[in-house]
Amino acid sequence: MPEKSYDHNEIELKWQQRLQDSPHYHADDDAPGEKYYVLEMLPYPSGKLHMGHVRNYSIGDALARYMWMRGYNVLHPMGWDAFGLPAENAAIKNKRPPREWTLENIATMKSQMHRLGFGIDWRREVSTCEPEYYRWNQWFFLKMYERGLAYRKKALVNWCPECATVLANEQVVDGCCWRHETTPVEQRALDQWFLKITAFADELLECIRSLEGGWPERVLTMQRNWIGKSEGAEVDFRLETGDTVRVFTTRIDTIFGATCVILAPEHPFTGKLVASPETKARIKQMIDARAQQGPGDVPKEGVFTGAYAFNPFSGERVPVWVGNFVLMGYGTGAIMAVPAHDERDFEFCKQFGINIRAVVRPADKELPDIVKQPFTDYGIVENSGQWSGLSSEDARVRMAEHARSNGFGQAATTFRIKDWGVSRQRYWGTPIPMIHCEACGVLPVPESDLPVLLPLDVEITGQGKSPLENVAKFRSVACPKCGGAARRETDTMDTFVDSSWYFYRYCDPHNSAAPFDSEIIRRWFPIDQYIGGVTHAILHLIYSRFWTKVMRDIGLIQNDEPAANLFTQGMVLGVDGSAMSKSKGNVVDPDEMVAKYGADTCRLFVLFAAPPEKDMPWNEASVGGQRRFLDRVYRLVTRNADRAQWASDPAADRKALRKLHQTIRKITDDFTDRWHFNTSIAAIMELTNELYAQEEKLSREAMGQILPAYIQLLAPFAPYIAEELWEEIGRTGPVFRQPWPAFDPDLAQEDAAEIVVQVNGKVRGRLMVSFGLPKEDVERIALADPKVQAYLDGKQVVKVIVLPDKLVNLVVK
RNA sequence: GCCCGGGUGGCGAAAUCGGCAGACGCAACGGACUUAAAAUCCGUUAUCCCGAAAGGGGUGUGCGGGUUCGACCCCCGCCCCGGGCACCA
Numbered sequence: 001m002p003e004k005s006y007d008h009n010e011i012e013l014k015w016q017q018r019l020q021d022s023p024h025y026h027a028d029d030d031a032p033g034e035k036y037y038v039l040e041m042l043p044y045p046s047g048k049l050h051m052g053h054v055r056n057y058s059i060g061d062a063l064a065r066y067m068w069m070r071g072y073n074v075l076h077p078m079g080w081d082a083f084g085l086p087a088e089n090a091a092i093k094n095k096r097p098p099r100e101w102t103l104e105n106i107a108t109m110k111s112q113m114h115r116l117g118f119g120i121d122w123r124r125e126v127s128t129c130e131p132e133y134y135r136w137n138q139w140f141f142l143k144m145y146e147r148g149l150a151y152r153k154k155a156l157v158n159w160c161p162e163c164a165t166v167l168a169n170e171q172v173v174d175g176c177c178w179r180h181e182t183t184p185v186e187q188r189a190l191d192q193w194f195l196k197i198t199a200f201a202d203e204l205l206e207c208i209r210s211l212e213g214g215w216p217e218r219v220l221t222m223q224r225n226w227i228g229k230s231e232g233a234e235v236d237f238r239l240e241t242g243d244t245v246r247v248f249t250t251r252i253d254t255i256f257g258a259t260c261v262i263l264a265p266e267h268p269f270t271g272k273l274v275a276s277p278e279t280k281a282r283i284k285q286m287i288d289a290r291a292q293q294g295p296g297d298v299p300k301e302g303v304f305t306g307a308y309a310f311n312p313f314s315g316e317r318v319p320v321w322v323g324n325f326v327l328m329g330y331g332t333g334a335i336m337a338v339p340a341h342d343e344r345d346f347e348f349c350k351q352f353g354i355n356i357r358a359v360v361r362p363a364d365k366e367l368p369d370i371v372k373q374p375f376t377d378y379g380i381v382e383n384s385g386q387w388s389g390l391s392s393e394d395a396r397v398r399m400a401e402h403a404r405s406n407g408f409g410q411a412a413t414t415f416r417i418k419d420w421g422v423s424r425q426r427y428w429g430t431p432i433p434m435i436h437c438e439a440c441g442v443l444p445v446p447e448s449d450l451p452v453l454l455p456l457d458v459e460i461t462g463q464g465k466s467p468l469e470n471v472a473k474f475r476s477v478a479c480p481k482c483g484g485a486a487r488r489e490t491d492t493m494d495t496f497v498d499s500s501w502y503f504y505r506y507c508d509p510h511n512s513a514a515p516f517d518s519e520i521i522r523r524w525f526p527i528d529q530y531i532g533g534v535t536h537a538i539l540h541l542i543y544s545r546f547w548t549k550v551m552r553d554i555g556l557i558q559n560d561e562p563a564a565n566l567f568t569q570g571m572v573l574g575v576d577g578s579a580m581s582k583s584k585g586n587v588v589d590p591d592e593m594v595a596k597y598g599a600d601t602c603r604l605f606v607l608f609a610a611p612p613e614k615d616m617p618w619n620e621a622s623v624g625g626q627r628r629f630l631d632r633v634y635r636l637v638t639r640n641a642d643r644a645q646w647a648s649d650p651a652a653d654r655k656a657l658r659k660l661h662q663t664i665r666k667i668t669d670d671f672t673d674r675w676h677f678n679t680s681i682a683a684i685m686e687l688t689n690e691l692y693a694q695e696e697k698l699s700r701e702a703m704g705q706i707l708p709a710y711i712q713l714l715a716p717f718a719p720y721i722a723e724e725l726w727e728e729i730g731r732t733g734p735v736f737r738q739p740w741p742a743f744d745p746d747l748a749q750e751d752a753a754e755i756v757v758q759v760n761g762k763v764r765g766r767l768m769v770s771f772g773l774p775k776e777d778v779e780r781i782a783l784a785d786p787k788v789q790a791y792l793d794g795k796q797v798v799k800v801i802v803l804p805d806k807l808v809n810l811v812v813k
Numbered sequence: 814g815c816c817c818g819g820g821u822g823g824c825g826a827a828a829u830c831g832g833c834a835g836a837c838g839c840a841a842c843g844g845a846c847u848u849a850a851a852a853u854c855c856g857u858u859a860u861c862c863c864g865a866a867a868g869g870g871g872u873g874u875g876c877g878g879g880u881u882c883g884a885c886c887c888c889c890g891c892c893c894c895g896g897g898c899a900c901c902a
Binding site for chain 1: 814815816817818819824825826827829832833836837838839840851852853854860882883884895896897898900901902
């Protein structure tokens with residue numbers, strides 16, 4: 001009989017049609033079973049899916065299907081991070097309205113997801129550019145404003161004088177405008193909106209502990225560093241002018257070694273202290289240079305202000321400098337320089353010939369030559385008046401206390417994290433719901449007036465001011481207080497706002513009275529498993545955590561953290577091993593792969609080629625291998641589904657069933673802890689090889705047990721073919737809703753234990769013994785083995801290590 | 814510079830608790846089937862040495878040390894690759 005061959009298009013389109021909006025993919029709040037919320041990061045609708053998406057969603061979908069099979073009530077939603085700059089860039093380039101472009105991309109990408117067969121509850125689809133969604137961004141903004149968590153301050157933006165427009169950071173290329181590559185970007189100060197994430201800095205840091213074990217350590221470390229808590233002290237240095245300069249230091253124990261005070265170039269005092277126009281010009285230069293420079297090593301620059309300050313501890317008179325390495329945005333914008341005990345101060349003072357004086361020596365060794373290199377460790381304080389002889393640790397505490405009780409400082413904590421600037425001078429985003437009135441000042445839009453709709457008939461030119469500035473009917477508004485003519489805020493929100501809470505909206509996506517119903521959130525939160533790229537380890541994930549804490553404080557939710565578990569998948573690299581990019585021409589299009597090999601093959605490949613957390617190079621030849629594997633699976637099942645002749649060989653039955661149950665154990669373990677689906681799929685391949693080997697000899701009963709379980713094991717990874725074969729063997733109902741096959745340890749058990757015999761750690765023989773054979777017997781048999789004896793000849797056995805059922809090591813001399 | 818990852822055959826990888834290094838797949842090679850090819854099925858494939866062969870032996874997880882009966886795995890010191898932060902006082 002000719003074998004049926006595997007036609008992926010026919011099968012996949014058939015099952016796509018049957019399943020894509022199937023209620024089996026739906027999650028209902030009151031459905032039976034323990035809840036399981038599996039979430040993948042929502043895509044930006046840039047045009048088409050890329051392989052990174054395919055990988056992300058294949059991992060999540062495998063997990064969702066497995067959890068369904070384990071009987072959970074699985075919530076597996078999807079949405080669109082639909083606001084953002086590329087839509088505007090596309091509008092400029094193609095003269096197409098951003099909304100039109102975005103919706104078209106969403107349609108394309110959604111159909112790709114359908115074709116790939118992801119099991120998603122599409123009733124919950126959320127698109128962040130819709131007023132039904134972004135009105136709640138605005139609502140949250142108002143809530144934060146009420147609580148003093150949203151505020152306005154001046155901040156620098158990138159400005160292209162050629163376009164006369166504000167540029168996003170990603171539009172700045174090598175310090176120049178992306179559209180005018182020879183025009184250097186300038187910095188302009190604008191009033192902008194900020195969210196006070198710093199109010200939660202301590203809590204965001206503290207709660208990291210509760211995420212340990214659930215989130216990758218790497219991500220937690222990155223977040224800790226990003227928050228950057230440092231404990232130290234603030235100390236006032238009195239100036240001869242009568243003012244005081246406040247500095248922040250983590251090493252107040254070294255204050256007797258401070259040989260100058262250094263101000264950030266932007267520090268307000270520099271204007272006051274510096275008289276010479278020449279010096280003023282140099283300071284201005286430092287500020288401008290800082291705006292231009294990207295990250296990297298920048299040579300130190302400095303200039304003496306002409307002023308002096310007094311060390312409140314020693315009374316010493318020290319010069320006040322301005323240094324380009326002192327940041328206005330951190331601490332107080334001023335430091336005391338202790339060149340003997342700080343690398344940067346050392347470099348600066350060395351360069352400008354400022355004194356270097358040691359005031360801490362190592363506890364257990366000689367102080368190194370302080371003129372050659374600083375000593376930055378803790379030690380014993382010396383030459384420091386009454387504090388001499390204290391350890392650095394003690395001195396830090398006691399000197400801070402001394403400063404406090406004498407009114408010239410105190411212990412203080414600073415954070416590296418800054419408030420979140422959410423203002424964007426862009427069109428395609430959520431309008432910030434504020435109104436500027438000449439008479440009444442800055443006022444919030446009344447809640448009842450939400451949403452502030454983003455106008456749609458706006459021309460995007462990329463030139464001139466922010467696009468909304470030019471839309472008169474948007475801009476002009478009546479003041480909510482006095483009723484007079486006022487103007488709307490024309491800045492829109494950073495798109496990280498959209499993605500900070502979308503996963504809550506999935507739980508109650510059509511609520512028009514509130515962002516969501518709190519009771520429904522309690523049902524589903526926290527997210528059991530969040531899956532996405534490590535690129536979002538800091539910003540998205542820290543903003544999301546912040547948003548959760550704000551919502552909790554408002555009383556909307558009860559959970560402190562959004563996601564109990566986070567998984568960060570690796571990148572999909574091009575054939576050449578570097579990131580896929582259009583310019584490198586190494587991009588692989590999922591559509592082409594699906595058309596050529598099928599969605600199942602494609603999904604199988606991204607899961608098989610590497611463990612999911614690792615980067616994964618693309619290799620099309622290897623994709624072909626996955627396709628051949630599915631061909632083998634298909635032939636095996638179909639020809640056995642309607643097979644007439646059966647054999648009877650209990651040994652073969654036992655072998656095949658043993659392999660089956662070993663495979664069940666393996667895959668169940670992989671889902672339980674490591675998610676190394678590459679080894680899960682390898683295990684199914686091994687099972688397939690075993691079934692090919694035993695096929696002719698199997699009984700009808702054995703095959704009858706094996707085939708359904710075999711198909712179920714494959715179902716999380718290759719759902720279409722699994723459905724088809726499930727039907728082929730005469731079963732009904734979707735496979736991914738069948739109970740996961742039960743593991744039987746007795747069936748998985750080998751007949752005998754293979755014992756490796758080593759002599760001095762080298763393998764010299766193997767023994768088959770019955771399980772549980774006592775140590776003494778194992779040792780006796782091993783010593784009696786002729787192969788082993790050859791190595792014992794003329795030597796003395798000094799030690800024997802026996803691991804029952806596993807290994808014997810004979811140590812000889 | 815600091816903080817994380819990682820380095821295993823020709824390639825992607827596996828070895829989950831310190832116990833057989835290289836499962837599974839790709840590629841390559843050989844065989845069966847075929848008029849032939851493709852497809853398929855079966856097999857070989859870390860490396861070096863001895864042997865006509867059967868077989869046997871040595872070496873091998875980036876490098877150098879250490880701990881251990883035993884190390885891809887643990888410890889110390891390096892080298893290389895990737896990522897994050899980058900003057901954070």
